[in-house]
Structures are given as structure tokens and as C-alpha cells.
Amino acid sequence: MILKVEHATLFEYDSPIYETATEVRLHPSNNHAAPQRCASFKLQVDPPATIFEYTDFYGNCVNHFNLLQSHKRVKIVATSVVETGIGNTSAADDEDIFLMDFSGESRYVHFDPAVRDFTTCFATNTDSYHLAESICRHINESFIYEPGVTDVHSTSAVVMALGRGVCQDFAHIMLATCRYLGVPARYVSGYLFGGSTPDGRDEASHAWCEVYCGKEKGWIGMDPTHSTLFVDDRYIKIGSGRDYGDVPPVRGTFKGNATEKLSVAVKVSSMDEKS
Template structure:
């Protein structure tokens, strides 16, 4: 599939601010043998020079500073991406040190007692792909999608206790369960083409899922516990991955001033075929 993404982020302030420093992770990933970012364009208002680099996890990061006084910051990212269905088999051996980053607890992924009890249901199986599939299906079945009960800082422990949340929360829970079972898992940020990223078809700023390392025979496999389809396919556009949301927020920054901030995000994903 060839998909176009138009992602607009608008920050508005009720008083002037200055010395804005912002990081943007909105450049879709290009994956060997899979998804390819054909074109990417970033526009800023107020106008500013931006620079880019690749972070530790291979994600493309753009950053910029706005030193002068301003009351609005608009970031418009436009991408064209060619997606591909996942391969049936992916022979891939990862560096053990790299996998360690995706094997333990992190800022939003916790091994609390409730999580350990949750994971106990899946310990008898010794096939990582089958375990991950069962975990994904179970989360999709028993958790209720409900916006507003959590926020971007909610941990897997909070979501387990609530039994509700959104795509980011379900991804964190699945990552926590898989890691507790000894299976490396990483958080993925991106988009989903067709009906938005919520189960009822409403648009959302972005989508989140996870990738699980199922051993050298299968490599990294994408799972989406938010949707009943469970498996990631060519409708998904990956921006980047990390230990959890803290490693790949779409936009993150700081500023100076005394003002209240209002954030609005608009995303449109369309097919060019």
C-alpha cells in the first residue's frame, strides 16, 4: 500500500513564551524488506531551522529552537509511505545486549504482583510466538477501550488495576506481560490506516502497538492488542520504537514563560492507490 499521512500539532499559549526547544519523532521508519518512507516534509510556524539525528533505537528525530517571543507553535509533518505485509518468516538474530533493553522494567512498564499473576496464565507454553499471540488475544478480550481514564504517563500497573485504557495502555500491558515471561518486547508508535486507531472507528492523534522478539526463526513480530485482528499488517505505519512511550513521544519540548498551554492534534491517513 502507498499511504499519505498529514499530521498537524498545534500548541497555543494564553501569554507569550520564548526559548522553545522541541524534539519531533514523526518521520516514518524505513525497514529492510518492509515499510519504506518515500517522502517526508516538516513545516514549522513560527519558521525555524531544524536539525535531525538518529537516536539509540534507530528512530529519526528532528529538533528545533524558537528563541523569540511567540504564542503559537504549529508543526505539520507530511509523509508518503509504502507499506508491506509482514513476512511469514523472518530469520533474525539480535544482539543480546540490545535485547536486554526490551527485557526488563522501564518507566511505564512495571512488574507489579498483579502483572506477575496475569503473566502466570501463559507460562506453560514455551513457544514465544504462541505465547505472544495468546497474551494479545487475552488483553483484547478482557480490557475495555475507554479514553480519558488514563493519560500518557499511566503505567502498566495502573492499567492492569483499571482494566481500561487506550492503545498506548494496552501496548504497555502486553509489553510488561511478555517481558515478565522472558520474551523481549518493544513499544511502537505510528498510525493505522482505515477508520482511525480506536476500535469504534473514531480518529485519534496516533496509534501504538508492540513488537515481540519471537526468536531467530520469526524475529520481531508486530501485535496490536487494541484491535481484534491482533496482528500488524500493511495498514500500519511505523514511526519508531523504544522501551515504552517515553522513548518515542511524537512531540516533546520545553519553553520559558508564564502561560497555560493548549494542545490540539489532527491526523489524516489516506491511500494514494
């Protein structure tokens, strides 16, 4: 599929701020080992700023900029055209050393007692692929999708206690369960065409997991939020890391005494339908 993504982020402040420093992770992944190609990417910032770029430790593209003048709003618009496909992400020759990062606890992924109890029904399955599929299906069937009960800082322990949350939360639960049972898994940030939420709306970024199933199978994308479970050509990957903390869409800081209001609008459309 050829998909177009328009992602607008607006920060508004009730009084002037200055010295804004912002990082943006909105550039779709262009990894040759994955079934995805970013055909174009454009990032616009208002007030205007010089935009820089670097690649982080996990191979994600990061754009960043500073605003030194006084301002009361910052608008960031990322527009991408991505060619997606179906398949797994192959394992690199040097993958083993990085698997350690995706095998233990992290900022939002905890091996708390509730997670350990949750893993008991999966402990007899020794095949990583089928184990991950079982975990993904069980989370999808057991947890309730409900926006507003958690936030971006909610840990897997919080979500386990609530029994509900959103895509980011379900991904963290799956990461905690897989890792505790010895299966490396990483958090993926991106988009889903025709359904970033269970009712089919594209209203925000989406999150899912990639599970490492050995050199032969590589990294397999699984989505505990949706009953289809497996990632296909409707998904656009931005980046991956240990958890949400490694791949937030926008992160920054500013100087000034002001209250911040954040608004996000995402539209994912198919360019195949227009051709």
C-alpha cells in the same frame, strides 16, 4: 499499500513564551529490514525555524528545532507518503545486546503484583510466538477501550488497576506481560489506516508491540487494541523503544509563565484509491 499521513500538532499559550526547544518523532521508519518504505517526508514549523535531524539510540529518526523569539503558538505539520507491506522485521546480527533493553522494566512498564498475577495463565506456553499471541488476544478481550481515563504518563500498573485505557496502555500491559515471562518486546509508535481507534477513526497516533520470536521469525508486530491482533499493511511504523517515553510524537520545553493547550489532528488516507 501507499498511504499518506497528515499529522498536525498545535501548541497554544495564554501568554507569550520564549526559548522553545522541541523534539519531533514523526518521520516514518525506513528500515531496510522491515516491510515499509518512506517515499517522502516534509516537516513544517510555524513560527519558522531551522530543523535539525539525528538518529537516536534505538534507530529512530528525530527532528528538532529551537524558537528563541517570543510567541504564543507553535504549529508543527508532518506530511508523509509511505509504502507499506506485510511481513516481519528481520533480526539484526547484533540484536542480542539490545534485547536486554526490551526484557525488563522501564519507565511505564512495571512488573507489579497485578501483572505477575495476570501472567499465571500463560506460564505453561513455552513458544514465544504462540505465547505472545495468547497474551495479545487476552488483553484485547479483557480490557475496555475508553479514552480519557488515562494519560500519556499512566504506567502499566495504573492500567491494570483500571482495566481500561487506550492503545498506548494496552501496549504497555502486553510489554509487561511478555517481558515478565521472558519474551523480549518493544513499544511501537505509528499510525493505523482506517482505525486508530476501535470504531475505525484516524484521530491520533497509534501504538502496538513488536515481539522478538528468535532469529528465524524476527520481530513480529502485534496489536492488543484490535481483534485482528497482527500488524499488516494498514500500519505505519514511526519508531520503537522500551515504552512510550522513548518515542513520543512531540516533546519539548519552553521558558515563560504560561498555560499550554495542545491540539492534535491526524489524517491517514490511501493514495491507491486515488490512482
